[in-house]
Amino acid sequence: MQGRLDTFIEGMQGAETLDDLQGHIIGLRDVFDVEHLVYHSVNASGGQYAALTYPLTWVDRYLEQDYARVDPVVQGCYRRFHPVDWKRLDWSGKQVRDFMGEAQDAGVGQQGFSVPIRGPNGQFALFTVSDRRTDTAWNKYTERHVRDMILAAHFVNQKALEIERGTDETQQRNLSPREVDALTMLAMGYSRAQAAESLSISEHTLRVYIESARFKLNASNTTHAVARALTLGLLIV
Amino acid sequence: MQGRLDTFIEGMQGAETLDDLQGHIIGLRDVFDVEHLVYHSVNASGGQYAALTYPLTWVDRYLEQDYARVDPVVQGCYRRFHPVDWKRLDWSGKQVRDFMGEAQDAGVGQQGFSVPIRGPNGQFALFTVSDRRTDTAWNKYTERHVRDMILAAHFVNQKALEIERGTDETQQRNLSPREVDALTMLAMGYSRAQAAESLSISEHTLRVYIESARFKLNASNTTHAVARALTLGLLIV
DNA sequence: TATTAACTCCCCAGAAATGGCGAGTTCGAC
DNA sequence: GTCGAACTCGCCATTTCTGGGGAGTTAATA
The missing domain is CATH 3.30.450.80 (Transcription factor LuxR-like, autoinducer-binding domain)
Structure with missing residues (x-):
């Protein structure tokens, strides 16, 4: 065999x-x-x-x-x-x-x-x-x-x-570290306000990360973005 | 060798x-x-x-x-x-x-x-x-x-x-089929309204599923519930 | 058969997220 | 040294979620 x-x-x-x-x-x-x-x-x-x-x-x-x-x-x-x-x-x-x-x-x-x-x-x-x-x-x-x-x-x-x-290597563009941070906080159950405080940034900045992550991931809302990031293995929760 | x-x-x-x-x-x-x-x-x-x-x-x-x-x-x-x-x-x-x-x-x-x-x-x-x-x-x-x-x-x-x-198998918490459906829709990027329509139920019923899933998963909001369900391997998106 | 769990429906008020506007700094790369 | 990408901040109106009530029907199982 x-x-x-x-x-x-x-x-x-x-x-x-x-x-x-x-x-x-x-x-x-x-x-x-x-x-x-x-x-x-x-x-x-x-x-x-x-x-x-x-x-x-x-x-x-x-x-x-x-x-x-x-x-x-x-x-x-x-x-x-x-x-x-x-x-x-x-x-x-x-x-x-x-x-x-x-x-x-x-x-x-x-x-x-x-x-x-x-x-x-x-x-x-x-x-x-x-x-x-x-x-x-x-x-x-x-x-x-x-x-x-x-x-x-x-x-x-x-x-x-x-x-x-064509290859076994994927060409996915990465999320930036802050985008990962933001999505990670949300995946852990933090609200936007809590997440922003946790990361010591304004809630607005947090929003920018979430939105750019959403764009990169082709996601239609925050939940979708977090779900995609998770299934793509981009987050370590 | x-x-x-x-x-x-x-x-x-x-x-x-x-x-x-x-x-x-x-x-x-x-x-x-x-x-x-x-x-x-x-x-x-x-x-x-x-x-x-x-x-x-x-x-x-x-x-x-x-x-x-x-x-x-x-x-x-x-x-x-x-x-x-x-x-x-x-x-x-x-x-x-x-x-x-x-x-x-x-x-x-x-x-x-x-x-x-x-x-x-x-x-x-x-x-x-x-x-x-x-x-x-x-x-x-x-x-x-x-x-x-x-x-x-x-x-x-x-x-x-x-x-x-203790084992290589992850613990399962039993979400009901409808709860799984609901979370799956949300994980796919549907809004509550869209998800409800997709599943042919009222938006309110959908909410009941999301909330009971949230309770079972010990999640603080919808995004958290979806994230937990995903990491627990409860959803196959 | 009795009992439990799942499934389905509805209203309201307050909280949170989203969409759209703009703007300045810093850092590494070509 | 320019260029792009990442990082940081603010405001307002609108949409969407969340939390709090309650209630009846089916299906599985013990």
Whole structure:
């Protein structure tokens, strides 16, 4: 496996389009010897991109129903750092059970293992393998291959970012230190008056920072600006 | 190396305090056979934690001068996904050159290679190795060990998160679906009126959601509530 | 079935944020 | 040495939020 994965990563470097990547994902499924393999990226601008081996009808259904808001895999990985076995997630709740039922019917294996991946500007992606092995076989399988999956997740995401924006480096213009300060205070719950006092500047100056930050972030109001700054990883609250 | 890294990762699982981790970091330097090795995390609560082999005087100086705002390694990694060789970073600019001079004097090797790591809630960390090898030797070294460094970075960060908050999973407070909807709309920049229309409810109802969310999140105003929901990973914008 | 939580609706007054006007200093970079 | 970008200050009118009341319906769960 180690050798095949290395070969795969090298081979993937040639990919230049998202279609190429989709092809590699299918190849990767064989390398990992599982039934399904999914790479799904959500960037902070709301754009989604997926390369996967699930049936397309299920993908359509998933998007149409906005199942990402229910899917325990997405919700669980979003608040974890380390990869997680689907069995460890919280599957209680009516909506979730209904969702799971549908997913089973659609042919998604009952076993699954997902690796959360995060990139600059609040990018979030998932690398998932799923299968029908028994619990014991699956435990043994995942234990043996966690590291391979972490690496595969990393390189697939790196390639996807590179394809999407030409490089994996983002060209976002930075907020000035004072703009960061201002938004940080607001994110901590201070009112404008309190924030201004905290920073020892006039409330008006504070407003200038907020507005220029709003402009840079393309935000329509203060809350939006703070939200964008947070999801872009610009604030350390 | 592969074998020694595996052993290291297993050994590190026993670490229970940050001091333990510091010890492992020193051990890891030998595994990687470099002069310095640094793990530096900035968690979402603003606390910083570092485990490293640099001289402490340099660390103090770095913190005191808030050099993270200047350091091209931090700045560059912050907007990249893939690990990066220090040579590829932008070292122009007066402040940066001064900083580099000081770093050299402090004994930081001229060669360096850093892996950006991101966790839930905007956590950001760096895993860095630095050395004094020649350019060619360093290129060969980094090329051979990128994957090892990615894995080491992952597991060190996972351990650090686990130590810091007991688990790598962030705590969930249950906002109701409508509360999530409401905060999501606001985080996307909608005004209350627009959000209410989007959700097909009266503006007043929307207010009820915002206020109950504010209460649950212990937030002092709408912006704060949205910020907290985002950093708690409750919203996927 | 009982109970809890979520969901939905309405009014008013005071507090806070926004939009639009302008202006001077300092610092590093080209 | 000019240029741009960051930092700092003020006022007024308008819009938007917040805090304080109260109340009925559905859906899940114990």
